[in-house]
Amino acid sequence: MRILFLHPNFPAQFRHVATLLAQDPNNEVVFGCKIENPEWQIPGVRKVLFKLSREARSETHHYVRFLENGVLHGQAMFRVAEQLKAEGFIPDIIYGHSGWGPTLFMKDAFPNSQLMCYFEWFYHAVGSDADFDPADPLSVDDMARIRTKNAPILIDLYSCDRGISPTNWQKSQFPQEFHSKISVLHDGVDTDYFKPNPGAKLMLPNLDLSEVDEIVTYVGRGMEPYRGFPEFIESLAYVQERRPNCHIVVVGSDRVCYGKALPNGVTYKEHMLKKVPLDLSRIHFVGSLPYGLYLKVIQASKAHIYLTRPFVLSWSMIEAMSAGCLVIGSDTPPVSEVIRSGENGLLVDFFSPKQIADKIDAVLDHPTRMAEIRQKARQTVLEQYSHDVLLPRHIQLIQDVANRSLSPQQKVASSLGLQTQDFALAQGNLTKS
Numbered sequence: 001m002r003i004l005f006l007h008p009n010f011p012a013q014f015r016h017v018a019t020l021l022a023q024d025p026n027n028e029v030v031f032g033c034k035i036e037n038p039e040w041q042i043p044g045v046r047k048v049l050f051k052l053s054r055e056a057r058s059e060t061h062h063y064v065r066f067l068e069n070g071v072l073h074g075q076a077m078f079r080v081a082e083q084l085k086a087e088g089f090i091p092d093i094i095y096g097h098s099g100w101g102p103t104l105f106m107k108d109a110f111p112n113s114q115l116m117c118y119f120e121w122f123y124h125a126v127g128s129d130a131d132f133d134p135a136d137p138l139s140v141d142d143m144a145r146i147r148t149k150n151a152p153i154l155i156d157l158y159s160c161d162r163g164i165s166p167t168n169w170q171k172s173q174f175p176q177e178f179h180s181k182i183s184v185l186h187d188g189v190d191t192d193y194f195k196p197n198p199g200a201k202l203m204l205p206n207l208d209l210s211e212v213d214e215i216v217t218y219v220g221r222g223m224e225p226y227r228g229f230p231e232f233i234e235s236l237a238y239v240q241e242r243r244p245n246c247h248i249v250v251v252g253s254d255r256v257c258y259g260k261a262l263p264n265g266v267t268y269k270e271h272m273l274k275k276v277p278l279d280l281s282r283i284h285f286v287g288s289l290p291y292g293l294y295l296k297v298i299q300a301s302k303a304h305i306y307l308t309r310p311f312v313l314s315w316s317m318i319e320a321m322s323a324g325c326l327v328i329g330s331d332t333p334p335v336s337e338v339i340r341s342g343e344n345g346l347l348v349d350f351f352s353p354k355q356i357a358d359k360i361d362a363v364l365d366h367p368t369r370m371a372e373i374r375q376k377a378r379q380t381v382l383e384q385y386s387h388d389v390l391l392p393r394h395i396q397l398i399q400d401v402a403n404r405s406l407s408p409q410q411k412v413a414s415s416l417g418l419q420t421q422d423f424a425l426a427q428g429n430l431t432k433s
Contacts, residue, residue, distance in 0.1 A: 001027050001402055002089065004113075006077060006096030006103055008034040010047060013097065013118055013187055016387060017394050018045050030089065032077055032102060048084065050076035050102065063148040070152035073101030081109035093402035098156040098163070107159045114401050116162040119182055121312050122173040123149045129311040132332075133225065133351075136260075157181070162401045164394075167313050169333045183397060188390035189318050191382055194295065196324030196374070202249070202300035204293055207284055209300070214246040214364050217301040217325075219294070219316045222257035223250075223269045227314075228307025228330060231353050233272040235305075238357035240279050243364065248283045249297055258311065298323045303363040307350055308332055318385050321345065321377040326370050328359045338385075344376040 003021060005014045010033040022029045022044030029045045036049055053076065056068040084090075091113045096103040098117040106115055125131060125143040138146075157163070157174065163182040165171035171184050201210040209215060216239065223229040239246055254269045262271060269285070289297065298304060304325035306317040313334040320327055321344070329335040330350040339345035346363070348355045363370050383389065400406050 001093070001399065002091045003027065003029055003398065003402070004084075004089075004091040004094045004096075004106075004110075005029070005031040005045075006033075006094065006106070007031075008073065008100050008102065010035065010037050010040055011042060011045075013120075014095070015040075015042070016188070016190075016391060017398070018042055020391055020395060021398070028089070030084065030091070032080055032096075034073070034076070034102075048080050050080045052076045063145045064151070066149045067151045070099070070101030070104060074104030074152075077102040078105040078109050081106065085109070093398060095398065098160075099153050101152055103156050103160075104152060114161045114404065115156075115159060116164065116398065116401050117156045117160045119153070119157070119163045119165045119171070119174060121170060122153060122175070123147075124173060128173060129226065129309040132309045136225070162397075162406070164397070167334060167337055169310075169337050170312060185394060185397065186318075186385050186390055187315065188385055188387045188394075189315065189322050189381065191322050191378075191386040191388065193291075194298075194319045194322035194381075196378060197299040200296070200299040202296060204286060204289075204296065207249075207286060209247055209249070209284075212245070212247045214243060214302055215300050216246060216248045216303045216305065216360055217297055217320075218248070218250045218252075218305045219298070219320070220252040220257075220314070221288075222253055222255045223267065224256045224259050225268070226258035226309050226311060228305075228309075228350055229268055230272050231351060231356065232305055232307060233276050233278075234353035235356035235360070236278055236283065237276050238354055239360055240282060242357070242361060246282065246360075246364070249301075250283065250285045251287070251289055251294060251297055253288050254285070295323065298325055301325050302367070303328055303360045305356065305360075306330070306335065307356075308334060309350070310334060313338070318381055322381040322385070324374045324378050326363050326374050327377060328356060328363065338380065339377075342373070344373060344380045346373070 005018055007014060010031055011018055018029055018031060019042050021027050022042060031045050031047050032050055033047060034050055036047060052072045056065045060068050091110060093114045093116060094106045095116045098119050103117055123146045125138055125146045130146055131138055157178045164185050165182050166186045168184050171182050174182060202215060203210050218232055220227045236248060254267050298320050304320045304327050306327055307330040310332050317327060327339060327345040329339050329345055329347055331347040332350055336347060339347060341347035346359050348359050
């Protein structure tokens with residue numbers, strides 16, 4: 001099988017599935033990307049770089065700047081596709097992340113190849129992330145911009161032969177008329193790597209908490225309202241007042257990855273630390289960490305906080321559960337799809353710093369009672385989100401799409417919005433009805 005992966009960054013969401021496909025000598029795996037990341041090399045995967053002719057112009061209407069960037073990405077990848085064709089490489093299947101743009105013109109470049117898109121998010125002005133915070137209302141201008149932002153994704157929804165969305169919640173955001181094209185299949189996590197380490201003590205190159213018993217953790221790519229950073233910081237005022245021996249470790253960069261930055265150039269970390277008086281000697285901002293050190297942090301965690309607007313679910317929450325963390329998560333749809341409060345984690349009101357602090361108290365005060373919740377968190381990941389379970393299904397779906405051989409049961413299960421592992425159950429239910 002010949003497969004062409006597409007994403008501006010290498011290897012992005014396709015790291016593990018590309019690695020597995022490349023291990024088969026019968027496959028030829030090519031990855032089209034804009035940023036090479038030379039530190040990332042996957043044996044058997046050939047990288048081909050596309051270069052944009054320019055960036056979206058500043059004078060372009062801001063409603064369509066995202067589309068212009070997408071078209072420029074698509075144009076650049078189309079030129080690379082022409083070079084691949086000249087070399088004799090015609091993919092059986094193209095698998096790319098929708099929205100960035102490289103997938104836009106692949107049906108024109110390779111009309112006889114199957115196109116499968118990774119559909120991560122569809123933008124809405126009402127009813128999900130954008131209008132979630134009543135203190136941050138949208139303008140009419142915002143609403144128009146958000147609607148227009150879906151233009152490249154809608155082109156992919158029309159053009160693709162198949163799509164994948166990682167969670168039922170994320171799939172539900174896409175227009176109903178395209179649901180029959182989209183399978184729900186999470187990327188999965190490496191449960192052999194992200195595993196519990198009972199009694200772990202936290203020691204990082206510049207931080208020694210080996211003598212600390214109460215460690216609360218927070219992980220994010222950035223520090224922003226989308227991931228509940230302000231509410232988390234406000235909760236620490238209660239935590240520090242009640243628990244003089246508790247230390248907090250924050251993993252992530254001091255930047256905004258999702259949503260709006262503050263207008264005055266101040267970061268949310270700076271803003272919140274000025275707003276909330278805290279003992280900074282017990283809060284440790286360790287920045288972004290390599291996987292090995294990040295794993296040490298979550299293995300030593302006694303309570304792990306994960307807050308998010310109704311938006312894309314972070315891999316980090318699943319990784320934390322796999323490592324046996326007691327996750328205190330926001331009671332928002334992406335989280336509640338995975339966490340059943342009191343069973344494999346605890347859910348809290350996103351907007352209630354006091355409730356977050358109360359749950360932290362409950363976890364730290366009752367470690368024995370919480371042990372079963374930690375075990376069930378790990379078990380949830382082993383059964384539903386591990387690479388061992390999901391990667392073979394991912395590979396099978398790619399092969400089925402490439403061979404144009406999706407079964408009727410797979411198509412029905414997809415239209416019902418079920419995980420791939422529920423295909424057999426869906427078939428049984430249909431047989432009974």
